[in-house]
Amino acid sequence: MSLAFHIHSARRAGRRATLTLPHGSVETPVFMPVGTQATVKAVPQQLLESLDVRILLGNTYHLYLRPGHEVIRRLGGLHRFMSWPRPILTDSGGFQVFSLGDLRRVTDDGVSFRSHIDGSSHFFSPEHSMDVQIALGADIAMAFDECTEYPADRARARASLDRTLAWAQRSKIHFDAHKHEVPWNNQSPEDKSQLATGDRGLTTDDSQLATGDWGLTTDHCPLSTVHQSLFGIVQGGMFPDLRRESAERLVAMDFPGYAIGGLSVGEPRDLTLEMIAATLPLLPAGKPRYVMGVGYPDEIAEYARMGVDMMDCVLPTRAARHGLLFTSEGRLNIKNRQYAEDQNPPDPSCACLVCRRYSRAYLRHLFTAQEPLSAILNTLHNLAFYLETMRKVREELAADPAPEAQR
Amino acid sequence: MSLAFHIHSARRAGRRATLTLPHGSVETPVFMPVGTQATVKAVPQQLLESLDVRILLGNTYHLYLRPGHEVIRRLGGLHRFMSWPRPILTDSGGFQVFSLGDLRRVTDDGVSFRSHIDGSSHFFSPEHSMDVQIALGADIAMAFDECTEYPADRARARASLDRTLAWAQRSKIHFDAHKHEVPWNNQSPEDKSQLATGDRGLTTDDSQLATGDWGLTTDHCPLSTVHQSLFGIVQGGMFPDLRRESAERLVAMDFPGYAIGGLSVGEPRDLTLEMIAATLPLLPAGKPRYVMGVGYPDEIAEYARMGVDMMDCVLPTRAARHGLLFTSEGRLNIKNRQYAEDQNPPDPSCACLVCRRYSRAYLRHLFTAQEPLSAILNTLHNLAFYLETMRKVREELAADPAPEAQR
Numbered sequence: 141m142s143l144a145f146h147i148h149s150a151r152r153a154g155r156r157a158t159l160t161l162p163h164g165s166v167e168t169p170v171f172m173p174v175g176t177q178a179t180v181k182a183v184p185q186q187l188l189e190s191l192d193v194r195i196l197l198g199n200t201y202h203l204y205l206r207p208g209h210e211v212i213r214r215l216g217g218l219h220r221f222m223s224w225p226r227p228i229l230t231d232s233g234g235f236q237v238f239s240l241g242d243l244r245r246v247t248d249d250g251v252s253f254r255s256h257i258d259g260s261s262h263f264f265s266p267e268h269s270m271d272v273q274i275a276l277g278a279d280i281a282m283a284f285d286e287c288t289e290y291p292a293d294r295a296r297a298r299a300s301l302d303r304t305l306a307w308a309q310r311s312k313i314h315f316d317a318h319k320h321e322v323p324w325n326n327q328s329p330e331d332k333s334q335l336a337t338g339d340r341g342l343t344t345d346d347s348q349l350a351t352g353d354w355g356l357t358t359d360h361c362p363l364s365t366v367h368q369s370l371f372g373i374v375q376g377g378m379f380p381d382l383r384r385e386s387a388e389r390l391v392a393m394d395f396p397g398y399a400i401g402g403l404s405v406g407e408p409r410d411l412t413l414e415m416i417a418a419t420l421p422l423l424p425a426g427k428p429r430y431v432m433g434v435g436y437p438d439e440i441a442e443y444a445r446m447g448v449d450m451m452d453c454v455l456p457t458r459a460a461r462h463g464l465l466f467t468s469e470g471r472l473n474i475k476n477r478q479y480a481e482d483q484n485p486p487d488p489s490c491a492c493l494v495c496r497r498y499s500r501a502y503l504r505h506l507f508t509a510q511e512p513l514s515a516i517l518n519t520l521h522n523l524a525f526y527l528e529t530m531r532k533v534r535e536e537l538a539a540d541p542a543p544e545a546q547r
Numbered sequence: 548m549s550l551a552f553h554i555h556s557a558r559r560a561g562r563r564a565t566l567t568l569p570h571g572s573v574e575t576p577v578f579m580p581v582g583t584q585a586t587v588k589a590v591p592q593q594l595l596e597s598l599d600v601r602i603l604l605g606n607t608y609h610l611y612l613r614p615g616h617e618v619i620r621r622l623g624g625l626h627r628f629m630s631w632p633r634p635i636l637t638d639s640g641g642f643q644v645f646s647l648g649d650l651r652r653v654t655d656d657g658v659s660f661r662s663h664i665d666g667s668s669h670f671f672s673p674e675h676s677m678d679v680q681i682a683l684g685a686d687i688a689m690a691f692d693e694c695t696e697y698p699a700d701r702a703r704a705r706a707s708l709d710r711t712l713a714w715a716q717r718s719k720i721h722f723d724a725h726k727h728e729v730p731w732n733n734q735s736p737e738d739k740s741q742l743a744t745g746d747r748g749l750t751t752d753d754s755q756l757a758t759g760d761w762g763l764t765t766d767h768c769p770l771s772t773v774h775q776s777l778f779g780i781v782q783g784g785m786f787p788d789l790r791r792e793s794a795e796r797l798v799a800m801d802f803p804g805y806a807i808g809g810l811s812v813g814e815p816r817d818l819t820l821e822m823i824a825a826t827l828p829l830l831p832a833g834k835p836r837y838v839m840g841v842g843y844p845d846e847i848a849e850y851a852r853m854g855v856d857m858m859d860c861v862l863p864t865r866a867a868r869h870g871l872l873f874t875s876e877g878r879l880n881i882k883n884r885q886y887a888e889d890q891n892p893p894d895p896s897c898a899c900l901v902c903r904r905y906s907r908a909y910l911r912h913l914f915t916a917q918e919p920l921s922a923i924l925n926t927l928h929n930l931a932f933y934l935e936t937m938r939k940v941r942e943e944l945a946a947d948p949a950p951e952a953q954r
Contacts, residue, residue, distance in 0.1 A: 206915065207887065216890075221912075481618060501614070505614045506585075506586060511588065517591065520591075
């Protein structure tokens with residue numbers, strides 16, 4: 141089995157569940173840190189594990205360009221390449237490609253674009269996105285979609301929705317035909333055993349740094365039947381009826397999980413909420429629901445209570461590098477002069493390894509002096525704050541038993 | 548007692564000893580990583596502790612300019628400011644100031660210079676250097692010296708030597724008169740107790756990350772008699788007789804430890820070795836000897852076998868940020884294309900947390916993609932390699948018992 145989703149309990153629409161994937165299990169609702177180029181910027185994998193990160197997101201577009209998906213395939217897939225034994229989700233590359241603006245051209249067949257690195261020409265189709273994502277070998281791959289821009293009028297949103305649905309079908313057909321080619325299944329039995337036990341024979345001393353579920357969770361997933369799972373993506377712009385149509389036609393294709401895309405692309409926050417609220421009830425209750433690219437801490441908590449199971453966003457990591465810390469007392473801009481001699485931790489209510497050890501004065505100094513440790517510590521804190529936010533929501537949702545309908 | 552130096556054993560000139568300082572003990576010979584701006588670039592203090600770093604170097608010039616020594620004094624000193632409970636050594640600021648070239652002017656009184664950050668005007672005298680270093684509160688402070696440039700003719704080296712000796716005397720007088728002002732002694736009894744037990748009440752769970760000797764080693768150092776120690780610096784250019792004169796006159800001033808300065812400033816490697824060899828026998832056998840600003844791994848091992856107890860250098864950390872790794876097989880330039888699909892660890896003989904977990908292919912990718920994790924992992928490996936180099940030398944030196952003369 142490649143994916144199992146077990147709902148433990150629910151409180152109104154929100155639900156507390158366990159998502160079991162080939163590389164381990166994930167307690168949901170979950171926030172997934174973004175590891176664009178096979179690294180969560182400025183954080184060693186050991187520290188991600190100590191934060192109890194269970195699933196990371198990788199960006200297909202970036203990894204395709206550098207180091208290249210074929211390189212990663214030859215090196216055993218993304219998990220092994222970046223030495224991350226726990227689950228990974230890759231996006232389809234669509235969002236990044238559409239963000240290129242003048243560098244790309246879209247047809248029904250796919251997208252031509254130029255690399256933001258060296259200007260070289262490339263082409264992504266649904267089939268190619270699947271090939272790249274299978275080479276990367278994340279636990280969850282995403283259908284190739286067109287992320288509808290904001291604002292988009294009804295005609296544009298409909299055309300984009302139709303294209304995304306056609307691409308979802310092509311994605312699924314190609315994925316199903318090729319999913320056995322995932323690098324885990326191309327490895328020799330010896331390699332598989334290495335994968336399952338740790339790459340280089342970690343000793344007991346390493347276990348505190350390299351804990352976790354390196355390798356496949358073979359207990360319930362015999363290798364021969366384990367592969368990636370492909371999620372479909374709902375589009376439809378800011379039109380509830382188009383969202384409904386997108387969701388219904390996508391659900392008819394029977395994906396193991398569904399994402400709501402095309403949000404957090406510049407629209408007002410109320411509208412994001414409205415689109416999520418309009419779409420969630422149309423998705424199968426027993427399957428994971430993923431809202432892409434959100435959000436602020438209060439937003440992800442709110443969406444989780446509404447029934448969203450998975451979210452990702454560059455906000456905590458990117459904001460950290462700009463000196464913006466999320467705390468239980470609100471946002472804190474660490475570069476402000478008022479913190480120059482402030483001996484308090486960034487967030488007095490936070491128990492993360494940054495707040496337990498370092499003062500605002502020190503973090504401000506690191507930022508001002510442009511020291512690399514600034515990005516490291518700020519990112520660690522923001523990720524810890526996001527993960528703790530979701531942990532609290534999970535605790536809250538665990539208070540009620542699961543309704544029969546969702547079991 | 549502020550400093551104790553106990554020699555356990557020796558092999559020819561080299562010796563294996565324990566240096567006990569107010570913030571903990573250091574096994575020597577030791578390599579001290581450089582933490583210029585109150586951080587070893589790109590490495591969290593937790594990971595420095597996991598590497599078993601026992602003593603760090605801080606740069607007085609940089610900390611004076613930013614965040615300012617008075618800020619650090621008010622925040623309890625450098626240990627508390629950067630949350631580093633183990634020993635620290637600060638340089639005098641002299642080397643950095645002299646490196647400013649046209650931005651500085653030297654007289655017998657001191658050095659006028661302009662900040663490399665904002666062009667503001669400043670003046671460092673021996674007395675001011677002491678005031679700044681006492682405010683920072685490192686376990687070991689350095690006398691303010693003039694680092695003689697290379698090449699320098701005999702007349703220039705003599706003049707520079709005379710100035711350095713006069714400044715050493717002034718440094719010592721001012722230091723002795725003000726050493727009780729170190730921030731540890733300005734703290735209330737409550738603060739002292741916090742310092743000795745950890746700043747924010749670390750829980751047991753933290754101990755694996757925040758191990759070590761936070762606070763003063765009060766067992767044998769009652770707080771009232773604990774202060775910093777001031778080391779003198781031998782100069783004399785590349786003239787053995789001037790080195791001798793510098794050493795003899797400095798030893799007459801009776802410092803608790805001695806540094807050999809003005810080396811690794813562009814001279815050939817043979818000459819560095821010759822100056823160290825000429826100077827070491829002139830320094831008291833029972834006190835620590837520190838060669839400033841060296842060197843490559845084979846150099847630090849060689850100097851340690853000659854009787855050098857302490858060394859520091861930016862080489863392992865700076866080279867790491869440029870993709871140069873030191874390994875048991877020699878230097879490895881991680882950006883080379885040949886490593887693009889190399890699954891081996893950086894150094895197959897190394898047991899550091901980088902070599903146990905990451906491949907050359909991954910490290911090359913991080914460097915090429917300009918990811919912050921590149922500097923983090925490369926620095927961790929290089930520091931681990933330097934520390935392991937010194938650990939092996941200590942093991943080698945421990946094989947022979949200490950000769951009576953050195954006890």
